[in-house]
Amino acid sequence: xxxxxxxxxxxxxxxxxxxxxxxxxxxxxxxxxxxxxxxxxxxxxxxxxxxxxxxxxxxxxxxxxxxxxxxxxxxxxxxxxxxxxxxxxxxxxxxxxxxxxxxxxxxxxxxxxxxxxxxxxxxxxxxxxxxxxxxxxxxxx
Numbered sequence: 001x002x003x004x005x006x007x008x009x010x011x012x013x014x015x016x017x018x019x020x021x022x023x024x025x026x027x028x029x030x031x032x033x034x035x036x037x038x039x040x041x042x043x044x045x046x047x048x049x050x051x052x053x054x055x056x057x058x059x060x061x062x063x064x065x066x067x068x069x070x071x072x073x074x075x076x077x078x079x080x081x082x083x084x085x086x087x088x089x090x091x092x093x094x095x096x097x098x099x100x101x102x103x104x105x106x107x108x109x110x111x112x113x114x115x116x117x118x119x120x121x122x123x124x125x126x127x128x129x130x131x132x133x134x135x136x137x138x139x140x141x
Contacts, residue, residue: 074135
């Protein structure tokens with residue numbers, strides 16, 4: 001017998017520019033038996049399972065959008081979605097990263113960061129530790 005899990009949440013809005021979505025749900029129904037401190041983790045697990053790890057859930061970042069810095073890091077050698085996922089996982093949990101995306105076809109990592117908590121070199125170091133190759137700009141004579 002196959003087990004299924006019913007999930008009751010409504011996607012209210014999406015802000016693509018900041019990689020944020022707003023959901024409406026009753027925690028007592030959607031996460032019955034889940035401790036309040038574990039709801040975000042449980043929600044993330046369900047979304048990741050449903051989207052084959054394409055999407056995830058995190059608590060809303062508290063730094064105002066106008067205080068975030070957009071950085072772009074050119075990378076090479078990413079040739080599939082799995083590589084992009086590994087690259088994303090190298091940086092998205094770094095303290096100060098509000099949002100991150102990886103475009104393996106364009107060869108770039110884009111992140112919105114709180115520059116008082118992290119820096120572009122810190123993200124680049126995290127990528128290097130995961131053996132992601134950074135595209136170096138051409139040297140000028």
